[in-house]
Amino acid sequence: MNCQDVEIHIHGFLDRELELGATLEVESHLETCTSCRMKFQELSAMRTAMQDAMSYHRAPDSLRALLQKPPYSVREQNRKQHKSLFAPWRMLASVSAVAVLFLAVGIGLQLQEEAPLDRLSEEVVASHVRSLLAAHLTDVASSDRHTVKPWFEGKLDFSPPVVDLSGQGFPLIGGRLDYLNARAVTALIYRRRQHVINVFIWPKDADEPQVEYNVTRKGYNVISFKSGEMNYWVVSDLNKKELAELGNLLHAP
Numbered sequence: 001m002n003c004q005d006v007e008i009h010i011h012g013f014l015d016r017e018l019e020l021g022a023t024l025e026v027e028s029h030l031e032t033c034t035s036c037r038m039k040f041q042e043l044s045a046m047r048t049a050m051q052d053a054m055s056y057h058r059a060p061d062s063l064r065a066l067l068q069k070p071p072y073s074v075r076e077q078n079r080k081q082h083k084s085l086f087a088p089w090r091m092l093a094s095v096s097a098v099a100v101l102f103l104a105v106g107i108g109l110q111l112q113e114e115a116p117l118d119r120l121s122e123e124v125v126a127s128h129v130r131s132l133l134a135a136h137l138t139d140v141a142s143s144d145r146h147t148v149k150p151w152f153e154g155k156l157d158f159s160p161p162v163v164d165l166s167g168q169g170f171p172l173i174g175g176r177l178d179y180l181n182a183r184a185v186t187a188l189i190y191r192r193r194q195h196v197i198n199v200f201i202w203p204k205d206a207d208e209p210q211v212e213y214n215v216t217r218k219g220y221n222v223i224s225f226k227s228g229e230m231n232y233w234v235v236s237d238l239n240k241k242e243l244a245e246l247g248n249l250l251h252a253p
């Protein structure tokens with residue numbers, strides 16, 4: 001193999017895609033040819049940098065696929081045409097791919113700021129589903145708030161507001177202790193027609209901003225808001241409109 005052959009095969013060599021014979025030939029050429037060895041080391045270092053950037057700061061899959069596409073498809077073309085793999089424009093393409101990756105890292109970090117609410121909403125949905133599956137919907141089954149509210153006394157470090165909304169079409173079914181956001185919380189269970197609704201309540205932190213949040217996750221609608229001193233998370237397979245109606249009723253009882 002001469003220098004030109006090595007240039008053609010170097011990417012396959014880096015990807016460990018070459019057959020044994022070709023691999024050995026590239027290796028023995030790199031041992032003897034300083035110029036090819038330096039090019040190989042540069043290319044290999046650039047690869048490592050790109051891989052590191054990708055593994056430490058995972059951009060969304062769709063974005064990563066988009067970023068990976070141009071340089072790789074160019075490379076495929078290049079292999080077929082047996083052109084120099086070290087052409088300046090190729091290096092430029094690689095460098096700009098790295099630049100775009102760093103940009104993606106920035107976007108990724110911005111997206112991460114949303115993550116705590118997303119994580120919590122996942123917890124909320126999981127808790128809702130668990131309460132339906134485990135036949136453990138209520139610890140205290142009662143439509144009377146004067147039965148439900150006192151039941152929580154001594155079980156929590158706060159006194160949850162319990163309102164009866166049967167007059168507004170959301171009958172109370174009961175209450176349950178649950179565990180969310182790394183703390184014990186109140187779960188109040190309401191019903192709308194055949195739909196079960198879990199309302200999770202716990203005190204908000206003093207410095208917590210008044211963020212409202214809603215999302216649909218795994219087919220469940222989730223809304224979150226703060227009212228008075230409390231955090232509310234409302235989750236159900238009930239449609240968004242009626243769930244928001246319940247949210248408003250809880251917001252201003």
Ligand SMILES: [Zn+2]
Pocket residue numbers: 002003004006029033034035036037
């Ligand atoms: Zn060489």
